[in-house]
Amino acid sequence: MLKVNDLHKSYQVGKTTYEVLKGVSFEIKKGEFVAVMGPSGSGKTTLLNCISCYIPADRGSIMLGKTELASLSQEQLATVRNKELGFVFQDFLLLDGLSVRDNILLPAIIGGSVDPDTERRADELCRIFGISDIREKYPAEISGGEKQRTAVARALINRPMMILADEPTGNLDSKSSRAVIDSFLQARQAMGATIFMVTHDSFAASFCDRAIILRDGQVWRSLERGDMDRTAFQDTLLDSVREMGRE
Ligand SMILES: Nc1ncnc2c1ncn2[C@@H]1O[C@H](COP(=O)(O)OP(=O)(O)O)[C@@H](O)[C@H]1O
Numbered sequence: 223m224l225k226v227n228d229l230h231k232s233y234q235v236g237k238t239t240y241e242v243l244k245g246v247s248f249e250i251k252k253g254e255f256v257a258v259m260g261p262s263g264s265g266k267t268t269l270l271n272c273i274s275c276y277i278p279a280d281r282g283s284i285m286l287g288k289t290e291l292a293s294l295s296q297e298q299l300a301t302v303r304n305k306e307l308g309f310v311f312q313d314f315l316l317l318d319g320l321s322v323r324d325n326i327l328l329p330a331i332i333g334g335s336v337d338p339d340t341e342r343r344a345d346e347l348c349r350i351f352g353i354s355d356i357r358e359k360y361p362a363e364i365s366g367g368e369k370q371r372t373a374v375a376r377a378l379i380n381r382p383m384m385i386l387a388d389e390p391t392g393n394l395d396s397k398s399s400r401a402v403i404d405s406f407l408q409a410r411q412a413m414g415a416t417i418f419m420v421t422h423d424s425f426a427a428s429f430c431d432r433a434i435i436l437r438d439g440q441v442w443r444s445l446e447r448g449d450m451d452r453t454a455f456q457d458t459l460l461d462s463v464r465e466m467g468r469e
Pocket residue numbers: 233234235240242260261262263264265266267268269
């Protein structure tokens with residue numbers, strides 16, 4: 223599904239080069255729910271932005287399905303972003319002037335194809351996420367939890383290969399965080415969605431199948447949940463974070 227190999231990325235600030243990703247490699251399978259963790263500044267957002275095709279990597283490869291992203295033109299990258307990737311942002315970025323239903327349809331509108339099939343899919347997503355009754359409402363008229371579910375439904379409207387989320391629970395209390403995580407779990411169960419979630423929150427990460435922990439621009443550790451229950455996995459993650467702090 224996603225195969226990242228030996229990814230390097232540095233930023234040039236004035237005369238200084240900052241190496242942010244120093245050979246990151248990992249793979250994500252279809253239907254997996256994976257967290258990317260690591261301290262602030264460890265390169266999580268940079269990694270996500272490379273996979274999203276927002277910034278070009280310096281070296282290494284990113285294969286999404288059978289496509290090597292570095293080989294694509296700007297136009298092809300825009301299509302990949304619109305059709306193959308679904309995005310969930312920290313503050314959800316719903317458009318105030320559009321109804322819940324039109325917000326969900328937005329990626330399809332941008333992609334130029336709102337056919338009856340897509341409209342049926344929007345209605346199905348509303349049903350899956352329990353927002354059918356509010357689909358004609360506007361963002362200002364709905365609760366935080368409903369906004370989150372709308373944002374996740376929107377990320378799924380074009381049936382992307384993968385959902386990318388950067389700190390989707392970052393600004394939320396624990397109850398709302400739980401609502402976001404639940405909608406990811408639901409998306410996976412109902413549609414087999416593959417989810418790649420950047421988070422520094424071990425609570426959010428503990429719901430995932432696996433956590434990839436970055437440090438200093440490299441994969442420091444990859445932890446499988448296996449048959450651990452959620453709290454045991456959260457303890458494992460916390461132990462790892464503490465261990466990293468000590469090293
Ligand atoms: N556009 C940029 N130009 C220069 N430095 C950047 C840029 N974006 C991020 N950085 C630096 O790269 C490092 C990693 O940032 P980031 O990927 O946002 O980390 P994280 O999301 O893990 O907190 C930080 O030191 C940050 O200051």
